[in-house]
Amino acid sequence: MIDKRVANADVAIEKLFDGAVILAGGFGTCGVPENLIAAVLRKGTKNLTCVSNNAGTMDAGLGLLLKTHQIKKMIASYVGENKVFEQQFLNGEIEVELNPQGTLAERIRAAGAGIPAFFTPTGVGTVIAEGKEVREFDGRKYVMERGLRGDFAFIKAWKGDRWGNLIYRKTARNFNPVMATAADYVIAEVEEIVELGSLQPENVHTPGVFVNAIFQGVNYEKQIEKRTVRKRA
Amino acid sequence: MAKGLAEKENLAQGEDSKRELIAKRVAQELRDGYYVNLGIGTPTLVGNYIPQGMEVVLQSENGMLGIGPFPYEGEEDADLINAGKETVTEIPGTSYFSSADSFAMIRGAHVNMTVLGALQVDEKGNLANWAIPGKKLKGMGGAMDLVASSPRVIIAMEHATRDGQPKILKQCTLPLTGQQVVDMIVTELAVIDVTPEGLVLREVAPGVTPEDVQKLTEPKLKISENLKTISV
Numbered sequence: 001m002i003d004k005r006v007a008n009a010d011v012a013i014e015k016l017f018d019g020a021v022i023l024a025g026g027f028g029t030c031g032v033p034e035n036l037i038a039a040v041l042r043k044g045t046k047n048l049t050c051v052s053n054n055a056g057t058m059d060a061g062l063g064l065l066l067k068t069h070q071i072k073k074m075i076a077s078y079v080g081e082n083k084v085f086e087q088q089f090l091n092g093e094i095e096v097e098l099n100p101q102g103t104l105a106e107r108i109r110a111a112g113a114g115i116p117a118f119f120t121p122t123g124v125g126t127v128i129a130e131g132k133e134v135r136e137f138d139g140r141k142y143v144m145e146r147g148l149r150g151d152f153a154f155i156k157a158w159k160g161d162r163w164g165n166l167i168y169r170k171t172a173r174n175f176n177p178v179m180a181t182a183a184d185y186v187i188a189e190v191e192e193i194v195e196l197g198s199l200q201p202e203n204v205h206t207p208g209v210f211v212n213a214i215f216q217g218v219n220y221e222k223q224i225e226k227r228t229v230r231k232r233a
Numbered sequence: 234m235a236k237g238l239a240e241k242e243n244l245a246q247g248e249d250s251k252r253e254l255i256a257k258r259v260a261q262e263l264r265d266g267y268y269v270n271l272g273i274g275t276p277t278l279v280g281n282y283i284p285q286g287m288e289v290v291l292q293s294e295n296g297m298l299g300i301g302p303f304p305y306e307g308e309e310d311a312d313l314i315n316a317g318k319e320t321v322t323e324i325p326g327t328s329y330f331s332s333a334d335s336f337a338m339i340r341g342a343h344v345n346m347t348v349l350g351a352l353q354v355d356e357k358g359n360l361a362n363w364a365i366p367g368k369k370l371k372g373m374g375g376a377m378d379l380v381a382s383s384p385r386v387i388i389a390m391e392h393a394t395r396d397g398q399p400k401i402l403k404q405c406t407l408p409l410t411g412q413q414v415v416d417m418i419v420t421e422l423a424v425i426d427v428t429p430e431g432l433v434l435r436e437v438a439p440g441v442t443p444e445d446v447q448k449l450t451e452p453k454l455k456i457s458e459n460l461k462t463i464s465v
Contacts, residue, residue, distance in 0.1 A: 027295040027332070028318040030311060053332070078372035081318075089370055096370070101294060102336030102378030109333040120340065121381040125359075125412030128377065158312075170329055172312040174295050178333040205331075222311035228319040229306040 004164045005193065006213045009039035012187045016045050016152060019072075023108060023150035023179040024052040024062060028081075028225045031172030032061045033154035035189045035217040040065060049073040051108070051150060053101060053175055055085045060223045069093065075148070077101035081225065100128060103145050105178055111147030112181025112210075119144050153183035156217075157206065160190040161197075164211025165204045173205065180210045189217040251421035254438065255389050257282045257465035259348055259419050262387060263289050270294065270339070270379055272349030273317040275389045279348055290326070292344050294375040296335045299327035316375065336375070340382045347383035349376060351390045351418075353405040356452040358415040358427040360388065361407035373410060380411035392420035392449050399451045401425070401432070422446050424463060425454065436461045 006012045026032035056063030073095040088094040100122045119142035133144040158169035193216045256278035265287040283289045291300040293315045301322035309320040353361040363373040418425040423446045424436035434454045
């Protein structure tokens with residue numbers, strides 16, 4: 001019997017240790033593993049390296065763990081919109097490694113697919129390529145980037161079953177499916193755990209093989225960073 | 234005080250009309266069936282001027298093809314945002330995908346055109362638009378991937394800095410986003426092509442002379458034999 005369900009976020013992160021590398025899904029505050037981040041806040045785990053597209057905001061996402069100085073290093077593509085992060089960086093309290101967004105996604109994809117390194121045209125002739133191998137293929141230059149794995153992956157999905165099959169909703173998918181492939185221990189929090197067999201097999205985004213633990217999250221805030229609307233005609 | 238405010242408003246309106254002129258001119262570069270990625274700010278406005286009768290699909294690098302308009306008030310969905318983190322809507326034909334698929338699509342040159350802003354562009358087509366050393370730390374987001382692999386890169390920006398310094402330079406001084414990546418520059422004054430022979434002035438805004446453009450441009454511009462006036 002395969003049953004990856006756990007009671008809640010606190011149980012799910014029992015194995016989390018100081019100094020761990022965490023891949024955290026989300027784009028801005030969209031599709032962020034809110035329950036798992038709150039559990040890390042409660043547990044007080046320190047010296048974390050967090051890999052995520054952004055560093056959250058002052059009061060959402062990984063921004064919450066920055067405030068409590070639980071993050072030692074961020075690997076991200078864009079860290080604007082967060083004053084706490086900026087201050088800690090200027091004070092030398094936090095290390096940051098900026099990756100182009102596509103390179104970040106591909107480093108994780110590669111690691112999850114058993115590929116240790118790859119060549120990409122992104123960043124050739126920029127600071128990103130400094131100290132890295134640059135090679136020419138078919139007359140064009142490419143920079144070598146390494147795969148990027150985590151000890152843990154924190155995944156936010158819409159629905160999942162006890163086998164760990166997941167589906168995501170709209171643009172809350174973002175980095176979640178790729179991160180689910182590239183960590184030693186992958187935890188998925190979902191808005192709804194459904195009966196095995198009720199997800200359409202054709203519509204499963206993350207097959208359960210990638211997931212180690214799954215739980216139904218509670219009290220989703222789902223903050224909106226930029227509320228843009230149009231007037232009704 | 235009141236006068237100051239009015240002046241400010243006039244200035245703001247001036248900025249708006251500049252941005253609109255730029256967006257409308259860039260929109261003329263769209264073709265039926267194009268998949269296009271629009272950057273944050275002025276480039277986003279290009280989406281408002283897709284020529285009648287054309288189907289153009291907007292790509293958002295956070296994992297969406299077919300970006301619809303902003304939602305009506307009260308219908309915002311936190312799970313549905315564009316790469317600028319603004320709430321948007323879906324349209325018939327919209328698809329969603331992961332960040333890895335999104336950038337495979339971009340690096341694989343399946344997205345036909347990318348439009349983005351710039352801090353500096355130089356005569357070799359080098360672009361700097363992500364960092365000012367010593368200033369705020371932000372990050373490059375998806376810009377480096379987009380410019381490295383897009384078949385057509387158009388820069389939509391104001392021609393000079395707020396204090397009148399050229400942004401089109403002989404050589405970029407800020408950290409580069411990409412090397413020899415820009416194909417065309419559209420500003421409120423001019424349309425300039427980046428060619429192996431240097432920058433070619435193709436069009437000037439109504440009432441603007443090539444000399445006016447050259448004054449605010451560091452490298453020497455070649456003037457196209459059939460120089461036109463921007464018509465939007």
